[in-house]
Amino acid sequence: MKPPPFAYHAPASVDEACGLLATLEDAKVLAGGQSLVPLLNFRLARPQHLVDINRVSGLERIYERDRGIAVQALARQAAVEDSEVVARICPLLTEAIRLVAHRVIRNRGTVCGSIAHADPASELPAVLLALNGHVIARSTRGDRVISAAELFTSVMETTLAPDELMVEAWFPESTDRHAIVEESRRHGDFALAGAVRYADRLALFGVAPTPVLADPHDPTRGLEPSADLEASREFRLHLVRVLTDRAFAA
Amino acid sequence: MRVNGVQRAATDDTRRLLSDHLRHDLGLTGTHVGCEHGVCGCCTVLLDGAPIRSCLMLAVQAEGHDVTTIEGLSRDGTALHPVQQAFHECHALQCGFCTPGFVMSVVGLLAQHPDPSPVEIEEGIAGNLCRCTGYASIRRAVHRAVELSTQGERMTGRQ
Numbered sequence: 001m002k003p004p005p006f007a008y009h010a011p012a013s014v015d016e017a018c019g020l021l022a023t024l025e026d027a028k029v030l031a032g033g034q035s036l037v038p039l040l041n042f043r044l045a046r047p048q049h050l051v052d053i054n055r056v057s058g059l060e061r062i063y064e065r066d067r068g069i070a071v072q073a074l075a076r077q078a079a080v081e082d083s084e085v086v087a088r089i090c091p092l093l094t095e096a097i098r099l100v101a102h103r104v105i106r107n108r109g110t111v112c113g114s115i116a117h118a119d120p121a122s123e124l125p126a127v128l129l130a131l132n133g134h135v136i137a138r139s140t141r142g143d144r145v146i147s148a149a150e151l152f153t154s155v156m157e158t159t160l161a162p163d164e165l166m167v168e169a170w171f172p173e174s175t176d177r178h179a180i181v182e183e184s185r186r187h188g189d190f191a192l193a194g195a196v197r198y199a200d201r202l203a204l205f206g207v208a209p210t211p212v213l214a215d216p217h218d219p220t221r222g223l224e225p226s227a228d229l230e231a232s233r234e235f236r237l238h239l240v241r242v243l244t245d246r247a248f249a250a
Numbered sequence: 251m252r253v254n255g256v257q258r259a260a261t262d263d264t265r266r267l268l269s270d271h272l273r274h275d276l277g278l279t280g281t282h283v284g285c286e287h288g289v290c291g292c293c294t295v296l297l298d299g300a301p302i303r304s305c306l307m308l309a310v311q312a313e314g315h316d317v318t319t320i321e322g323l324s325r326d327g328t329a330l331h332p333v334q335q336a337f338h339e340c341h342a343l344q345c346g347f348c349t350p351g352f353v354m355s356v357v358g359l360l361a362q363h364p365d366p367s368p369v370e371i372e373e374g375i376a377g378n379l380c381r382c383t384g385y386a387s388i389r390r391a392v393h394r395a396v397e398l399s400t401q402g403e404r405m406t407g408r409q
Contacts, residue, residue, distance in 0.1 A: 001286040002265065002267070002270070003265050003267070003308075004265075005265060006264070006265070008264035008308075008310065010310075033306050033307060033308075033311075034288060034303075034306055037267075037288075037305075037306040037307070037308075038286075038287035038288055038306065041267075041286050041287055041305070042287065050264075052308075052311065054311055078300070101288075101377070102291075102373075102376055102377030103301075103358075103359075103362075103373070103374065103377065104291065104294055104301045104302060104303060104355055104358065104377045105288060105303065105306075105377065107297075107300045107301060107302050107358075108297075108302045108303070108306065108307070186376075187372075187373070187376045188376055188377060
């Protein structure tokens, strides 16, 4: 229950961080640490290098850009939750963040970190997908815009390259009808299944290796959710139907 | 880093979790360690005034920051902090293992919401587990802590 050995790096700038990621083999970016540190403590992750970006200045902004809201890599979930500009431009994001773990976790956890971690049962990747947002990946090779549809590839896998740092996530202005609903065993737990609705779009989470877009009229089509101790495949499919109804009744 | 107002030397062991640094290097064993993956809440401390899990942070990351543990709540070391007093009055602890974490979470909750609604109280303590299941008393203690904090402010003339 202690982290395995690693070399620790604390760059002071984005350029320095990207330089480290470009040269180090087997490096992991440490932002809020609310997902990565448990994995280290369990020794499920054993990176040779940790690049801690918490000393990078000027990476905490939450600001309006291109008729949407941009959330930089070090903006804590609690800051986004409390942000008036987020509540005005993208209220779905505010509502979704309140479902992420607990406030004590959100005081440290970051929005970009949740997206980069890409847990299939996590709310924020599904919100990014439902809203058709994007992230900006920076490396010594330059900036790359990755749309939500092209970002998530499998369980905790994304198209971010090992030398890329996600510097920003962007959520489009979204004041149309929206809802995020989920079922979990206890408040703050990962969801057994969840649904994000924006206007006519539906994204599901917790029922596939990545968040997925689904047809609101036939949300379970093509879904093969896994079964585990918490829920059977059939129960998850049932939840998808019920949660979709609730999301569109909202 | 400053711990309970005292400047402390940093550890050079980058693997050291903040929770272990507080307990093993600084002898502040009031911060308890339960699950070590952020679920139980026993290791909750304040970082620059906001509650965080000390088991999910490396000690080196706290360099340059203010850390407050359960030992640092009582200003002069004698009188209990209003949240501690409320837990005492309401019998909000049995075995006591979860108590430091609960108290630090509630201090953070009341800093954010000085007059919390019942829902805000429930959400404020939802991230801490009590294996003795004394949640009803703990919830009462939060209400009592609000009363004590308000009284304290009146007595000292603060609003």
